[in-house]
Amino acid sequence: MGKNNMGRRENLSIHSNPVELRQVRSAIEAGGARVGFNKKDCHAIALAVDEALANVIKHAYSGAQDKKIEIEIEELNEEIKQQGLKINIRDFGKAVEISKIKGRELTDIRPGGLGVHIRRKVMDEVVFECPPSGGTLLQMVKYRRNEQKRKG
Amino acid sequence: MPAAERSSSDDIVKQVRELSEAVAVDISGDVDLHRSPALRETLAKLIDANPARLVLNLSEVGYMDSSGVATLVEALQRIQRKQGRLLLHSLSPRVQSIFEIARLESIFEIYPSEDEALRA
Structure with a gap:
């Protein structure tokens, strides 16, 4: 796993191996804490990112x-109203068919299908792009709420 | 308490205790995309032995993702088909939160402690 710190941005490069997701969760939670998210929100953001990465492994790379x-983890600090965490996830596998992304109804109790719901529930912005070079770029942003403004 | 105890070779399941009216399972570590398949397999085997109640201790589970939740939903449905009950206890706040986000708290029987789960 490669790592490159650039101030308020951190770039991680991992393999599509579920073992490596734990390191990403840790980096997300650390970034969230630096921006001022409480523990519950840090965990929720890490969960949403983890679910997105799991989907990349399962669908874009078919389990390879x-x-x-x-x-890329970007800490948004410049304006109080825009404080938060922005996460870009870039894969180079089978491009996602955006029209087919659909979470299941929560009343439909069955294993699986929760990842999309979690992502939508936790994050404020979720944008999929299909770059010309192939694969998918997923951009997600979580903004801090006013009551979580950092003290001092 | 335990009529019999045995350790599992799979480290996600720390211990399985066969009690008089339940099988108690201590689960340990992250239950994520990497480790859920091992838990799924273990729970399926335990349920196939037709326990009246399967009691899962989640106190040492630090993280659970949707694959972990899916594993528990599958175990719940499997044991319910056999007229059994799946009971969870000692969830950490982090694990509790995914049940809340997925709105699954009402689907599972969740208790604060093993004693309360065993009395239920």
Whole structure:
């Protein structure tokens, strides 16, 4: 796993191996804490990112564990109203068919299908792009709420 | 308390205790995309032995993702088909939160402690 710190941005490069997701969760939670999210929100953001990465592994890479996934974590600090965490996830696998992304109804109790719901529930912005070079770029943003403004 | 105890070779399941009217399972570590398949397999085997109640201790589970929740939903449905009950206890706030986000708290029987789960 490669790591490159650039101030308020952190770039991670992992393989599509579920073992490596734990390191990403830790980085997300650390970034969230620096921006001022409380523990519950840090955990929720890490969960949403984890679910997105799990979908990349399962769908874009069909379970292959040696493919590249790039993650950029940007800490948004400049304006209080815009404080938060922005996460970009870039894969180079099978492009997502955006029209087919659909979470299941929560009243439909069955295993699976919760990842999309979690992502939508937790994050404020979720944008999929299909770059010309292939794969998918997923951009997600979570803004801090006013009551979580950092003290001092 | 335990009529019999045995340790599991799979480290996600720390211990399985066969009690008089229940099987108690201590689960340990992250229950995520990497480790859920092992838990799924273990729970399926335990349920296939037709316990009246399967009691899962989640106190040492630090993280659970939707694959972990899916594993528990599958176990719940499997044991219900056999007229059994799945009971969860000692959820950490982090694990509790995914049940809340997925709105699954009402689907599972969740208790604060093992004693309360066993009395239920």
